[in-house]
Amino acid sequence: MDISEVTKFLKQKKLSPTSIPNSDQLAYSGNLTVGGQIIPIKLVFKSKYPVDFPDLYIRGWKTSSDLQQQLGIVNINSDGKLCYIDPSGIWWDSSRTLEFLQAVLERSEGLLLKKLQDYSDEELFIQDFGAYWNGTRILSRIKLTHYDYYNVIVSDDIKWIKSSGEQNRSTFFSLRIEHLPIPKNYKNWPPTNLKELIDWLGKNRSTYKDWISKLADTVKARTKGKKNDKPLTLGSIFILDNPISNDLFAPPVFAATFTIDVRLRHALLGGRTKYISSMSAGIKLNRYVIERADPDFIYGRNMPDHKSPLADKKITVIGAGAIGGFLCSQLANLGAGSGKRGELLIIDHDILKPENIGRHYLGLEYVNKLKADALSVAVSKNHPDLNIAPICKPFELIIQELKGSSIIINATGMQTVGVALEEILKRTMPVTILHAWIEGQGAGARTLLNDRQGFACFRCIWNDDDSGNYHSAHPMLQPDTDISLTPAACHESYYAYPVMAAVKTATLAADVIIDYFTETPEPRLRNLVIRKDQCLDPLPDTNPQKSATCPVCL
Numbered sequence: 001m002d003i004s005e006v007t008k009f010l011k012q013k014k015l016s017p018t019s020i021p022n023s024d025q026l027a028y029s030g031n032l033t034v035g036g037q038i039i040p041i042k043l044v045f046k047s048k049y050p051v052d053f054p055d056l057y058i059r060g061w062k063t064s065s066d067l068q069q070q071l072g073i074v075n076i077n078s079d080g081k082l083c084y085i086d087p088s089g090i091w092w093d094s095s096r097t098l099e100f101l102q103a104v105l106e107r108s109e110g111l112l113l114k115k116l117q118d119y120s121d122e123e124l125f126i127q128d129f130g131a132y133w134n135g136t137r138i139l140s141r142i143k144l145t146h147y148d149y150y151n152v153i154v155s156d157d158i159k160w161i162k163s164s165g166e167q168n169r170s171t172f173f174s175l176r177i178e179h180l181p182i183p184k185n186y187k188n189w190p191p192t193n194l195k196e197l198i199d200w201l202g203k204n205r206s207t208y209k210d211w212i213s214k215l216a217d218t219v220k221a222r223t224k225g226k227k228n229d230k231p232l233t234l235g236s237i238f239i240l241d242n243p244i245s246n247d248l249f250a251p252p253v254f255a256a257t258f259t260i261d262v263r264l265r266h267a268l269l270g271g272r273t274k275y276i277s278s279m280s281a282g283i284k285l286n287r288y289v290i291e292r293a294d295p296d297f298i299y300g301r302n303m304p305d306h307k308s309p310l311a312d313k314k315i316t317v318i319g320a321g322a323i324g325g326f327l328c329s330q331l332a333n334l335g336a337g338s339g340k341r342g343e344l345l346i347i348d349h350d351i352l353k354p355e356n357i358g359r360h361y362l363g364l365e366y367v368n369k370l371k372a373d374a375l376s377v378a379v380s381k382n383h384p385d386l387n388i389a390p391i392c393k394p395f396e397l398i399i400q401e402l403k404g405s406s407i408i409i410n411a412t413g414m415q416t417v418g419v420a421l422e423e424i425l426k427r428t429m430p431v432t433i434l435h436a437w438i439e440g441q442g443a444g445a446r447t448l449l450n451d452r453q454g455f456a457c458f459r460c461i462w463n464d465d466d467s468g469n470y471h472s473a474h475p476m477l478q479p480d481t482d483i484s485l486t487p488a489a490c491h492e493s494y495y496a497y498p499v500m501a502a503v504k505t506a507t508l509a510a511d512v513i514i515d516y517f518t519e520t521p522e523p524r525l526r527n528l529v530i531r532k533d534q535c536l537d538p539l540p541d542t543n544p545q546k547s548a549t550c551p552v553c554l
Contacts, residue, residue, distance in 0.1 A: 006050055009098050013105060015043060024048055029059065032105070034112045039067075041108075052092050054101075056082045056108050068185030071115045074125050078134060078186050084108045125182050126240050129252045132183075134190050135289030172235040172255065173218040175211050179204050180240055190287060194258050194280035202277070211236070212276060216268045219260070223269065233259045237290070255288040295385050299335030308335030309517035312342050316405040318395045318421070319412035320348035320371035322502035323436055323509070325361030327411050328388075330510040332379045337386030344379075344388045345405070347395050348372040359499035399424060405431050407516065409509060410458075413437040415470065418458040422450065422552045426457075432516065433458070436509035439476045440483045442497030443534035445505035446476060447512050448544070449524040456544035459552040461525070474544060476527055481534045504528055 003026070007017055015030035026045040031038045040059035046052060061067060061080025075083045084107050092100060125132070181203035183189040191197040202208040218234060235257040260268070264279050292298075299308035315336040317324050328346055331337075337344035348371045352362055366374035372390035380388050391398055395417070402408060408431055410418050418435045425431060432451045435458050439446055450457045462470045477483065485493040508528045515521060523541035546553050 003048060003050075006097060006101070009101060010043070015041075018042065020044070026050070032109055032112065034109050035116050037070075037116065039112060043104075050092075050097050050101075051094050053085060053087050054104065056084060056104070058082060062186070065185060065187065068187075071112065073132060073183055073186060073189070075111060075115065077131055078190070082108055082111065083128070083131075084111050122180065122182060126180055126252060129180075129240060129254065130289045132190065133254045133287055133289060135254060135287040172237050173214045174237040174239060175207070175214055176239045176241060177204070177207055178241040179207070181207075191256075191285055193285050194260075194283035195277050197256060197258075197285055198277045198280055212273050216271070216273065219265060219268045223265070229262055231259045231261050232265055233257060235288075253290040255290055257286045257288070258283050295335065295338040299333070299338055302334050308338060309514060310334050310336040310338070310342070312339035313406040313517065314341070314343045314345065314404050315513070316345040316347065316402055316408045318347045318408065318410050318417065319414075320346050320375045320390075321350070321356070321412065322359045322361075322499070323413055323438070323505050324348065324409075324411035325371075325375055326503050326506035327409065327436070327509050328375055328379055329361050330506055331513070332383045332386055332388070334510065334514065335386075337383070337388050342387055344386060345391065345401070346372045346375055346388065347391045347393070347398070347401075348375075349393050359497070359502050396420065396424065399428055402431070403429060407432045407434060407513065409433075409513070410435045411506075411509065413505075415458075415462065419462075419552070422457045422459050426552060434509060434512055434516070436505050438495070438497050438501045438505050440481055440497075440531075440534060441495055442501035443481060443529075443531040444476050445501065445508045445528040445530065447505075447509050447526050449512055449516060449521055451516065451521050451524070453521075454546070455524050456546050457550065457552055460547040460550040461544055463547075473547065474525060474542065476535055476539060478534055478536055501530055504530060 007028075010016075010028045010030075013030065015028040018027040018029040020027050024047055026048045028043045029041070031040050033039075042057045042059050044055045044057065046055075058067060058071070058076065058080040061076070062078070077083070084104065181200060183200065188196045188199070191200055198208070198211075201211050215234070215236070219232065222232060222234070235255055237253060237255045240252045240254075260280075260283060264276070264283070267273070267276065267279060295311070296307075299311065300306035302308065310331065313336070315331055317328055317331070320328065324346070328336075328344065331344060336342065350371050352360065352366050352369055352371050352374055354364075354367055356362075357364060357367070362371070362374050362378055366378065370390070370392040372392045376388045376390040380386065391401055395402070402425075408421070408425070410421055410433060412418075413436070415437075418437075421433055421435075425433065430452050432449070435448045435450075437446055438444070448456070448458055448461060461473045463473050464470050483495075486496045487493050505528070508526060512521075512526060522543055524543050526541045527535075527539050529535045529539060
C-alpha cells in the first residue's frame with residue numbers, strides 16, 4: 001500500500017507524521033482519547049513500508065509520574081511501549097493495512113481503558129516479567145527441580161547454571177516468590193542497586209524475611225573458615241510462583257548479582273538486619289534474565305504435548321554415512337539421548353573420506369576420522385546434555401551392545417545389512433527395526449518398519465529369481481529407470497544421488513520414528529518421491545504382508 005494512504009488515514013485519527021533522526025522508521029504522533037482522558041501516543045513502524053505491526057509508545061512516559069501512576073506498568077515497558085498484541089499469534093496483512101491499523105488503535109484504546117479502571121493482571125505480569133526486569137545479561141538454566149535452585153554455579157564457558165552439589169556454598173542462592181509485588185510505576189524500577197531490590201521485596205513481608213535469611217546464611221557459608229574483611233560477590237535467583245506453570249511454561253526465573261562490602265557483611269554475620277536496606281544504597285545491582293535451556297523445554301518444543309517421545313529411549317543407528325549423519329542430527333534435535341535412561345548409539349566402522357563431504361552432515365575437519373566417533377562429537381557440540389555414544393565396529397561383532405534398544409535403525413542404505421539385521425535379531429532379540437534407503441540415483445526415499453506385529457520384514461519385500469537377481473516386491477521406480485553404479489577405482493563404485501536425497505530419507509525416517517513412539521506406526525512401508533519422472537504413479541504407502549517364501553520369516 002502506498003504510504004500516502006497510510007498518512008491520510010492516520011491524519012483522520014489526529015496522528016501526524018513525525019521524523020526520527022538517522023532512522024528509516026516511520027512514525028506518527030498524536031493523542032488517543034480514552035475514557036474522557038487524553039493520552040499522548042506515538043505510532044512507530046519499523047520501516048517506511050508498513051509490513052508488520054507498529055509499536056505504540058506513550059509519549060512522555062519516562063518523565064510523567066502521573067501517567068505511570070494512572071496506568072501502572074503492566075503491559076507497558078520502561079520506554080512507554082504498550083504491549084497490545086502478541087505478534088507471534090497473528091500475522092500482519094499488508095494488503096489490508098488500513099483495516100489492521102484501525103484494529104490496532106481500537107485494541108490499544110480498549111487496553112488503556114482497562115488500565116485506567118485500575119486493571120492489574122498479576123498473572124500477565126509474572127508471565128512477561130523478563131521484559132519488566134530488563135536484565136542486562138542472559139544466563140540459561142539446564143535443570144529445574146521442584147522450582148528450586150539451592151545448589152547452583154555459573155559456568156564461565158557457556159554461561160549455563162548447573163547444579164554444584166554443594167549446599168549453600170555456591171555464588172547464587174535461591175528464593176521462590178509466591179506473591180509478586182507489582183510496582184506502581186518505574187520509579188526505582190527495575191532496581192539498579194541493592195537497596196531498591198530490598199525495598200521492592202519488602203512490599204511482601206514474608207518474602208523479605210525469607211530473602212534476608214537466605215542472604216545471611218549464604219554469607220555465613222561463604223565466610224566459614226575464611227577472613228571476613230573483604231567484599232563478597234553473591235547472586236540471588238528468584239523463582240516466581242506462576243499459576244499457569246506447566247511442563248513447557250515453567251515459572252519465570254530471574255537473577256541479580258551484587259558485591260556486599262565489609263560493613264554489610266559484618267551486619268549480616270552479626271544478625272543486625274534492621275538497617276540492611278539503608279546500608280545497601282550504594283551497592284550496584286547486575287540484573288540477569290535466565291532463559292530455559294533444560295532438555296524437557298528444548299526438545300519438548302517439537303511436539304504438541306511438549307514432551308519428547310524419544311526421551312529415556314535407547315535409539316540405535318547403524319550407519320553414520322549420508323543418511324545416518326543427517327538422521328542422527330535430527331534425532332538429537334528431537335531429544336534422542338535425553339532423560340536418565342536415554343541414549344543415542346551410533347554404530348559405524350568406516351572412515352570419513354574427502355569424497356563423502358559433498359553429501360554428508362560432517363565437514364572437512366572430520367576427514368580421515370571414524371564416522372561414528374566424528375558424528376558423536378559433532379552432534380554433541382550442539383547438544384552437550386545428550387547421552388551420545390559411538391561404536392566403531394561392524395554391527396555383527398557387537399550384537400550384545402544392541403540389547404535394550406527401543407528401536408534399531410538401519411541407515412546404511414544397504415540391502416546386505418538390512419537382511420543380516422533381520423536374520424540375526426530374529427534369533428537373538430526381536431527388537432523393532434527401521435530400514436531407510438534411497439531408491440536409484442536419488443529418485444526417491446523409502447522406509448520399512450518391522451515392529452514385530454506380523455507384517456513384512458526387510459527380506460520379505462525382495463524377490464529373487466533363478467538368476468540370483470533381487471527385485472522389489474513393492475517397486476517404486478519405473479522399469480526403464482537407470483540404477484547403475486558410477487564406477488570408481490578399487491571397488492569404490494557408488495550411486496550418484498544428490499545430498500537432498502540423503503536429507504529427505506533421513507527426514508522420512510525421523511517421521512516414522514516419532515510416529516512409532518507415539519503409537520501410530522502405520523503405514524509401515526512409506527515412500528517419498530523425489531524424481532516424479534522416475535517413479536511409479538500412484539505409489540501408495542502400505543502395510544506389506546509377510547512373504548510365504550521369505551527365508552528369514554520361515
